[in-house]
Amino acid sequence: MDYNSKIHSTSGALLADPTSYRRLIAKPLYLTHTRPNISFVMGCLSQFLSSPTSSHFQAATRTLKYLKGSPGQGIFFPSNNTPILKGYSDSDWAACQDIKRSVIDWCFFLGNALISWKSKKQNTVSRSSSEAEYRDLAMAACEAQWLLFLLQDLCIPHTTQVTLFCDNKSALHIAANSVFHERTKHIEIDCHCVRERL
Template sequence: MEYNSKIHSNLGTPLVDPTSYRRLRGKLLYLTHTTPDMCFVVGCLSQFLSSPTSAHYQVATRILRYLNNSPGQGLFFSSTNTTIIKGYSDSDWAACLDTRRSVTGWCFFLGNALISWKSKRQQIVSKSSSEAEYRALVMAACEAQWLLSLLKDLNISHSSPISLFRDNKSTLHIAANPVFHERTKHIEIDCHVVRERVQNNIIHLLPISTSFQIADIFTKSLNPSHFRKFISKLGLLNIHMLACGDVKNRLSSCQ
């Protein structure tokens, strides 16, 4: 999607036969298992399966053009990777123009290899950006716990808590503050979930600048420079660049 653009149900004219749109969306959804850079926009298109419009179909075909321009691009897994997990979590408050629900985005790395990611519209409307951020944090915390359980089943030790990076200071403050105020009672259960995982050394919350918040790519449309930067941070490489001698530069940007 274009930078700062948002699609909604009333954009464009209804399709006479929505079957082709639904089939295309299904194929794109399948591709998101290996192309995390498409995860957000495909999630947006999934909202309009019942009554897609010409504008929605144009966005879908734009994704096809993007894929056609980078057929060799995919996730890179280094043979000399570490087994330390780190994660990034973010949200876009009231992002959906039809329901005003926020969008959650998170991703986790095993060393420098991307192993888990998500872009999902939240189930209820958040009254503030802090509330939306905290709900995103809860989902990421639960995923972190599952990843640690997976490593344990594979007999891989992970002695330290998973570092989970956030760019919202109020979220970090709520997580560290043991006292519930009137304005945080509506997310009290979420607060308990996060604090329990912090106390049990499952996650360790750390601040990060918005310009380095990789999870942004899963919550909103970005300008081209930021999009390309986060693609490299996700560890996406184009095998066609092997002949260009540019792989070393791309690998160093993933560090």
């Protein structure tokens, strides 16, 4: 997806027949299970199925050109892998041009193999980038806990702590600070969720 062009519901002219766009989007949606590099763009383009425009169609064809040019991309599971779980979380604050909701992203690796990922619009509007990042960190912490339970059920030992990387210093400070501040009262539930796992 072209990083410089932010698509939204009113960008471009409405398509006369939206069925071609819907067919174009439906096929690569299945590829997101093995090609996580297109899950973000497919999530963005799927929002406009009811009233697609010409710029949405151009973005969809750009994605298809990318897929055609990179047939060997996908998930690789090495045979000699160490079962150490690590995750990365990031948020794009107010990324949605239409409703100003943040887009959260996280992924988890078991050794060098990517095993879980998500790119999703947040349920609520975040009032700061710290709040958006912290809510993403909370969702990633819950996913890490679920993955630990899954490894335990599969009888795969995981003796080390899960490492979760976040690039926002204020979100990390909120997670590490045991004193509850007035500035973070609106994210109280997520604070307790992450602190409990810490």
